[in-house]
Amino acid sequence: MQMILFKLNQQFYLISAASVEEVIDTIEITPVPLAAKWVKGLINLRGAVMTVVGLSELIGVPESKEYKNILIMKKDDKRKGLLIEEVSEILDVDPEKVVLNDDAKEQNKYYSGIVSFPDKVANVVDVTKMIF
Structure with a gap:
């Protein structure tokens, strides 16, 4: 899976x-008063206004x-x-390379596993169900 x-x-x-x-370079984000801590604000992307969520605040x-x-x-x-x-x-990641850790998943609902590479380790995050 990609x-x-x-x-x-x-x-x-x-x-x-x-x-x-898509992936875009960071553009001007307009803050929204009284929004949740993890809502960074709004952007205008080619005429479409959308909410921007701060991943660091969302996953703690x-x-x-x-x-x-x-x-x-x-x-x-x-x-x-x-x-x-x-x-x-x-990257193309073999689904069998994703190590599922039930303890970590219970502690943080955004993590769905860990993938080890020769030079680094990466947490697999799934935030779509939380931001939509």
């Missing part, structure tokens, strides 16, 4: 490429110093932005 490998606060994460419509990790990319997530006809530090690469 997955997008990205960094957030110097850690690596994977997300299913099937749930991502410290914020990054710099955000370079926004993943445009899609589910049915809904779209939302997911603010991340930086996309590293797109």
